[in-house]
Amino acid sequence: MSSVRIYRGLARREKPGWIMGLSPAQALACLVLAVPVLWTVSAGQFLRALILAGVCGLAAALVVVPVRGRPALRWLAHVLLYQLGAALGWSRWQSRAAAGELDDPNEPDLPGVLQRVSFPDGPVFQHHGRVCLIHDTGEGRWGATARVTHTGVGLLSAEECDRLASRLGSMLLSIGHRDVVDRLSLLVRTVPDDGTEYEVWRSRHDVAEAPDLARRAVDELDRTIGAVSVRHEVFVTVSGPEDALRKPAAAAGGGVEGRARVLYRVLDGLEDPLKALGADSVEWLSGSGLAEAIRTGFNPDSSAALRAGQLTGSETDEMGMPLAAAGPTQAPTPGWRRYDHDAYSTVSYSVLMPEAGTVFGSLAPLLAVKSAGERRCLAMHYEVLGSRAASRSVQGYRFRSGVMRDYKASKGFSASAADDREAGGARAQEQAVAAGHSLVRYAAAAAVTVPADRSVEDHAARLENDAAGRFRLLRLDLAQDSAFVAACLPLGIGLPNVRGGLL
Numbered sequence: 001m002s003s004v005r006i007y008r009g010l011a012r013r014e015k016p017g018w019i020m021g022l023s024p025a026q027a028l029a030c031l032v033l034a035v036p037v038l039w040t041v042s043a044g045q046f047l048r049a050l051i052l053a054g055v056c057g058l059a060a061a062l063v064v065v066p067v068r069g070r071p072a073l074r075w076l077a078h079v080l081l082y083q084l085g086a087a088l089g090w091s092r093w094q095s096r097a098a099a100g101e102l103d104d105p106n107e108p109d110l111p112g113v114l115q116r117v118s119f120p121d122g123p124v125f126q127h128h129g130r131v132c133l134i135h136d137t138g139e140g141r142w143g144a145t146a147r148v149t150h151t152g153v154g155l156l157s158a159e160e161c162d163r164l165a166s167r168l169g170s171m172l173l174s175i176g177h178r179d180v181v182d183r184l185s186l187l188v189r190t191v192p193d194d195g196t197e198y199e200v201w202r203s204r205h206d207v208a209e210a211p212d213l214a215r216r217a218v219d220e221l222d223r224t225i226g227a228v229s230v231r232h233e234v235f236v237t238v239s240g241p242e243d244a245l246r247k248p249a250a251a252a253g254g255g256v257e258g259r260a261r262v263l264y265r266v267l268d269g270l271e272d273p274l275k276a277l278g279a280d281s282v283e284w285l286s287g288s289g290l291a292e293a294i295r296t297g298f299n300p301d302s303s304a305a306l307r308a309g310q311l312t313g314s315e316t317d318e319m320g321m322p323l324a325a326a327g328p329t330q331a332p333t334p335g336w337r338r339y340d341h342d343a344y345s346t347v348s349y350s351v352l353m354p355e356a357g358t359v360f361g362s363l364a365p366l367l368a369v370k371s372a373g374e375r376r377c378l379a380m381h382y383e384v385l386g387s388r389a390a391s392r393s394v395q396g397y398r399f400r401s402g403v404m405r406d407y408k409a410s411k412g413f414s415a416s417a418a419d420d421r422e423a424g425g426a427r428a429q430e431q432a433v434a435a436g437h438s439l440v441r442y443a444a445a446a447a448v449t450v451p452a453d454r455s456v457e458d459h460a461a462r463l464e465n466d467a468a469g470r471f472r473l474l475r476l477d478l479a480q481d482s483a484f485v486a487a488c489l490p491l492g493i494g495l496p497n498v499r500g501g502l503l
Contacts, residue, residue, distance in 0.1 A: 022064060026071075029063045069350075069474050078478045082336070091333045091481070098329045100317045105322035106287070110294070111331045112481045113138070117491065121322055122260030125267070133260055133288040134239065142259050143183070144267060144292055145490045149280040150234045153361045154435040164277055165360035171273040176384035176438035180248060181240035181266050185492040186429025187379045190367045191300055193229035230369055235293065235490030236282075238263075238270060288320025290490075295321060297489045298328040299342050300375050300449065304413050331481070338456055339480035345452050347460040348483030349473040351378075351444035355421075358471075366446045367465045374459055375489050381494035383441040390439035398426040443495050445487035446473065 022030070033056040040049040042184045062072040070078070085091040093111035096102045102109075108119055116138040125131045134143040153161060175181055240263070249258035271282045285293060296303040306321065328341040339346045351363070367376050385393065405415055415423075433439055448463045450456050460475075467473045476483040486494035 009368045026064055030060050033057075033060050052271065053295060053414060062441065068477075070253070082478050086333045088234070093331045095324075095327055095329050097324060102324055105324045108323045108326065110327040113485055113493065114489075117493075119287060119290060122264070123257055125260075125264050125284060128284045128286075128311060130286050131260070131264070131267070131284045132290045133256065133263070134290075134491055135238070136239075136491075136493065139147075140184070140242035141239045141492075142242065142245055142263060143181075143237055143284050143492045144263055145235055145237045145492070146267075146274075146291070147283045147285060147289065148234040148236050148274060150232075150278055151280065152232065156361070156363060161360045167273065167276050168360075171277070172268070172382055172384055172440055173438050174269075174273065175238075176386070176440075178266060180237050180244050180262055182237045182244070182386075183234075183237075183379045183381065183383045183492060183495065185237040185239075185490070185494060186369060186491045187235040187237070187377065187488075189233040189235075189297075189488070190369055190376045191229050191233060191296075192369075192373055193231045193305070193377065231369075233293075233296075234279075236270075236274060237490055237492035238266065239492045240266075282398075286320070291321040291323045291326035293490050294326040298326075299344065300341075334481040337475060337477050337480065338460075339484045340452060341484070343452050344449050345454075345456040346435060346447050346449040346480070346484050347456055347463075347475070347488045348445060348447040348480055349463070349475050350483070351446050351467070352472040352474055354445070354471060362443070365470065366463065370462045370466075371459070373451060373454075376463065377445075377447045377449070379445045379487050379494055381443045381445075381492070382485070383495050385439045385441065387433075387438075390433045393439055394426065394430040394433050398423075398430050401426045441495060443486070445483060445494055447484060447487035449488070 012131040023374075037049055037052045037056055042050055054448070062076075064071060067075060082091075096109050107115065108114070110117070116136065118137060119132050120135060121130045122133050122144075123130065131144050134145065135141075136143075153164065156164070172184065175184055184239070231329045245259050245262055248262045250256075254259040267284060274282050283289075292303075292306050296306070331339075331341045334340070337347065339348070363378055363380075366378050369376055402421070405419055405423055408415060429439070446463065446467075448456070448459045450459050464473055485491065
């Protein structure tokens with residue numbers, strides 16, 4: 001019987017509440033709301049206490065009860081902020097090039113959360129040339145992105161998937177043992193194949209004396225097969241915090257070049273583990289390469305012209321795409337449930353893993369396109385916690401689960417199956433961390449992109465159908481622009497900067 005690598009214990013909250021699952025702020029709010037009720041009861045005003053109990057109970061429900069991932073009160077705050085941003089024009093965006101105000105072609109011109117990101121070029125890195133660094137000034141992180149060529153795992157056996165899962169764990173463990181990087185992001189995009197490579201090859205090998213019947217047959221095959229053909233783009237982003245990079249970067253010369261040299265030492269050691277995972281080639285992107293990856297994320301149709309220039313070796317391609325042209329031409333105020341950019345619309349989701357666990361390669365159905373012209377993206381963001389943070393997290397988790405079991409036992413309640421599973425998972429994680437393994441925070445995001453003239457809701461429903469019975473998709477309403485960055489752009493942005501815990 002073949003063995004399959006199963007990832008369990010994935011649904012634990014990163015910040016579980018100590019007081020009946022509530023956060024300190026929620027518990028304090030409930031306590032404050034209970035004071036008027038208790039006060040009126042102690043005064044003997046039972047009718048007034050009953051009325052206050054109804055009002056305060058409703059207010060407590062707004063604070064505590066989650067509705068699609070967020071309490072109702074938080075929904076209200078987010079709606080108000082959304083409306084404020086729309087009314088003041090903060091969420092509308094137009095590129096400087098479209099407005100005729102472009103000054104420096106190498107200065108990034110990107111919307112939303114990407115405005116906090118800069119892209120300085122590092123020194124020459126072996127045969128890769130200059131590598132573009134990703135500096136997230138908001139979270140204080142430095143990283144780099146590679147384009148990876150991979151054949152996929154769809155035709156692999158269970159034993160081969162098990163080996164790849166073990167190698168992925170070993171690579172994450174090696175990242176955890178390094179001092180300068182702690183995050184790794186994998187992004188896969190299933191995009192329509194525009195046939196650019198084939199058209200360039202055909203123009204170079206065209207035979208003028210070919211029979212007309214043969215030409216018509218080839219053209220018909222191109223129209224039939226090309227309409228449903230897809231290809232995959234795979235990116236890997238590695239990043240580390242400024243606090244960890246500062247001292248070694250100062251020893252390496254300081255500034256951007258010093259941070260780049262420290263990152264290069266890590267990038268050099270990651271190529272072999274990536275190839276062990278099945279990657280045929282690993283290409284760390286330059287400034288123009290990263291600009292193209294961002295541009296094709298916003299506008300999939302632009303990939304045809306960009307790749308045609310690369311294959312034909314035009315002078316424009318030799319200069320490379322400037323960072324100022326990487327973003328969309330315009331992005332209106334994001335909708336509540338979708339994000340419009342140029343002539344496309346995108347719906348993004350957070351992928352919630354099942355409590356029972358999942359197997360390596362089970363996310364593949366989320367990348368299977370259902371109609372011509374549709375693009376799907378899937379991003380996995382990993383952060384490996386340090387040994388101290390991991391130890392504190394698992395010890396606290398084990399202590400909380402033990403306290404709840406003991407409290408229920410003291411009151412005469414039997415432990416439920418969920419309690420037993422949680423307690424067993426807590427013990428297993430603590431033993432694994434004590435044995436030298438790492439604890440990993442993670443986030444998964446999926447998105448579907450279609451031309452704006454199509455019904456994006458129909459395509460979103462197909463994505464939800466593909467996840468039904470496997471995963472739960474949480475639509476990131478009121479945050480579709482930020483969710484698009486996490487799911488579709490290879491910049492390593494997708495995990496909140498939260499200390500400790502496990503998602």
